[in-house]
Amino acid sequence: MYKVLRKHLERVIEISDQEFDEFCSLLVLRKLRRKELLIRPGDRVTSEFYVISGCLQAFHTSENGDQSILQFGIEDWWVSDFEAFFNDTPARLSVSCIEDSTVLELNKEMLEELYKRIPKFERFFRIKLTKAFVALYSRIQNGLEKNSTTRYLEFCETYPHIEQRVPNYKIASYLGIKPESLSRIRKELAEREASINKA
Amino acid sequence: MYKVLRKHLERVIEISDQEFDEFCSLLVLRKLRRKELLIRPGDRVTSEFYVISGCLQAFHTSENGDQSILQFGIEDWWVSDFEAFFNDTPARLSVSCIEDSTVLELNKEMLEELYKRIPKFERFFRIKLTKAFVALYSRIQNGLEKNSTTRYLEFCETYPHIEQRVPNYKIASYLGIKPESLSRIRKELAEREASINKA
DNA sequence: TGAGTTCATTGACCTATGTTATCCTTTGCT
DNA sequence: AGCAAAGGATAACATAGGTCAATGAACTCA
Numbered sequence: 001m002y003k004v005l006r007k008h009l010e011r012v013i014e015i016s017d018q019e020f021d022e023f024c025s026l027l028v029l030r031k032l033r034r035k036e037l038l039i040r041p042g043d044r045v046t047s048e049f050y051v052i053s054g055c056l057q058a059f060h061t062s063e064n065g066d067q068s069i070l071q072f073g074i075e076d077w078w079v080s081d082f083e084a085f086f087n088d089t090p091a092r093l094s095v096s097c098i099e100d101s102t103v104l105e106l107n108k109e110m111l112e113e114l115y116k117r118i119p120k121f122e123r124f125f126r127i128k129l130t131k132a133f134v135a136l137y138s139r140i141q142n143g144l145e146k147n148s149t150t151r152y153l154e155f156c157e158t159y160p161h162i163e164q165r166v167p168n169y170k171i172a173s174y175l176g177i178k179p180e181s182l183s184r185i186r187k188e189l190a191e192r193e194a195s196i197n198k199a
Numbered sequence: 200m201y202k203v204l205r206k207h208l209e210r211v212i213e214i215s216d217q218e219f220d221e222f223c224s225l226l227v228l229r230k231l232r233r234k235e236l237l238i239r240p241g242d243r244v245t246s247e248f249y250v251i252s253g254c255l256q257a258f259h260t261s262e263n264g265d266q267s268i269l270q271f272g273i274e275d276w277w278v279s280d281f282e283a284f285f286n287d288t289p290a291r292l293s294v295s296c297i298e299d300s301t302v303l304e305l306n307k308e309m310l311e312e313l314y315k316r317i318p319k320f321e322r323f324f325r326i327k328l329t330k331a332f333v334a335l336y337s338r339i340q341n342g343l344e345k346n347s348t349t350r351y352l353e354f355c356e357t358y359p360h361i362e363q364r365v366p367n368y369k370i371a372s373y374l375g376i377k378p379e380s381l382s383r384i385r386k387e388l389a390e391r392e393a394s395i396n397k398a
Numbered sequence: 399t400g401a402g403t404t405c406a407t408t409g410a411c412c413t414a415t416g417t418t419a420t421c422c423t424t425t426g427c428t
Numbered sequence: 429a430g431c432a433a434a435g436g437a438t439a440a441c442a443t444a445g446g447t448c449a450a451t452g453a454a455c456t457c458a
Contacts (some may be wrong), residue, residue, distance in 0.1 A: 013313055014260040060340055068343040070336065083336055086329040126325050128286040129332060136335040137269065137282055143342050144375040148415080167435060176343040181415055183437055347445075366405060380445055383406055403456075417442070425434075428457090 001052060005104070008050075008076055013124045023121065026114060027104040039095040047105045051077050055165060059173070060092050069174040072098075072162050079103075079127070087130045097122035098166055134166020147184050148177050200251060203245050204303070207249075207275055214324045222320065224311060226303040231296045238294040245285035246304045250276050253300020254364060257292050258372070268373040271297075277327070278302075297365055347376050348384050 015023075032038070032054070039045055041061065049056065056073040058081060070093060072121055073079030081093040085108065113121040142151055152175060156163045164170065167196035168186070177185075205219055214222070228283030230236070231253070238244055240260070248255065255272035257280060260360055269292065280292040284307065314321040351374060355362045362370065367385070368378035376384075 019380065060344065062344050064372070066344065066363075068340065070340060070343070083333045086333055122325075126328070129325070133328060133332045134282045134285055135336065136332065136339060139339060140335060141267065141269060143339070144215055144269070144372075145259065145261050167434070173343075178416060179436075180417080180438085184415085187437080368405070377446060378406075378449080379408085383445085386407080399458100401429080401457095402452100405452105407451080407453100409450090411446105412447075414442085414446090415442105415444080417440100419439090421436105423434100423436080425432100427432085428432095 004052070004076060005050065005106075009124060013120050014129050015120070019118055019120075021115065022118065022128065026110045027106055030103050030105055032101045034097055034100050037094060037096045038059040038103075039081050039084075039091050039093065041094060043081075043084070043089050043091040043109075044088075045081050046108050048078050048080035048082075048085055048108070049073070049103040049105055051075055051079060052104060054103075055098040055162075056095055056101060057166075057170065058095045061094050061142070067173060069170055069175070070122070072159070072166060072170075072174065074161055074165075103159070107158050143176065145155070148175060148181060150162050151175050152182065152185055203251070204274060205251065208323060212319050214319070217229050218317055219292045219366070221317065222313065224293075225309045229302050229304055231302065233296055233299050236293060236295045237302075238283075238290050238292065240290050240293060242290040243287075244280050244281070244290050244308050246267045247277050247279035247281070247284055247307070248272070248304055249273055250303040251301040251303060253302075253363075254361075255294055255299040255300060255302070256297050256365075256369065258398070259292050265395060266372060267361050268369055271358070271365065271369075271373065273360060273364075296368070299395055342375065347374060347380060348388070350374050351381065351384055352388075 009015055040090055051073045053075055057069050058071040059069045061067050079090045084091040088149045166180055172179045172182040183193045206215055249274045252274055255266050255278045257270040257278055258266045258268045260266050281289045283290040367381055371378045371381040
């Protein structure tokens, strides 16, 4: 079970068995049921979650009750309300399970202790952060210059594993459009494809 | 001139005169003219830029020539094509001056040398990165759930100094709408305000 | 000073997306 | 099996924002 995690770390830093064990000793294994909430608005967020199996979502609920999904989390991803996590402010997002899931909970304070003992873990998370930063940057760029159809197609290309397992209305929410619009887009794409196949 | 920079650092970490001098010794002062380009697509990006005075923009140019602005940079901000900077990939953005500007150029390799000598600078940039990450996160959230009028009003509130000095069509570009739309939005807001004042 | 450039605004029109309501299928539960 | 809930599609209509074209003000610079 922890093999995937070890690989995950070793794509960025080299670690010994002992260092890996020390890292694992900070983690709390949690088994979660579909729809279970890990973080709700207002919570103090002291942990981030590494997904072993299943699928999570981080989403914001607006005053009128609409939800917009900021992040999906499947196997090998980290999920949290990172604004609250980094800034020690009350959560503005919710994090919940789309499927039954198994996650490893990593406490922030324990992590900072670990940074002092084994600095290479600080390096690991700094590099993860730059990657996440760049990913957000290009998501903003997509939002600025691409239409919904293109954004949907690129989402399917970039995250085929997510597209296949989460309902369309959640994808719509992530893309910033309504489910009805996504439905229209998918119909349009299917028709396009059909007419190509006929020709 | 470097006083502002020192304050900028000291909002996050404490540093001695000597440490500050060592940091400054890495920096190259550059005076730039309006419209001058610091980074163009395809460049290798080895530096980030701290703005002493003036105003920069980081923008993407799409195939059909449309530009979308990802970031403005005024006094006390860092600007670059961060994707290229962090990943050592060719620049996809351009960075140019909206006004005559003075910047301090910080070379990535020299910075990494400095990290080894004085680790607290690594801490400084890691914290700056978390702040930037959170800012991008909330920009995405705004894009998902707010209409253009709201986004414009919040932009004016959040960045009054930018709103006052860059042309409206650049603000429109940053917000992901066309200048004509922003013009209509501004008209609508002015009318609303007028009718409130009359009442 | 005068011509060119940049920028903002406006109007007419068009298109993509949102809204509301309804219907149908699938899935899950007991 | 039978019912409820979830998910998806669709249609009619409304609206925000994009497109295109024209105008004029303000600024720049030779």
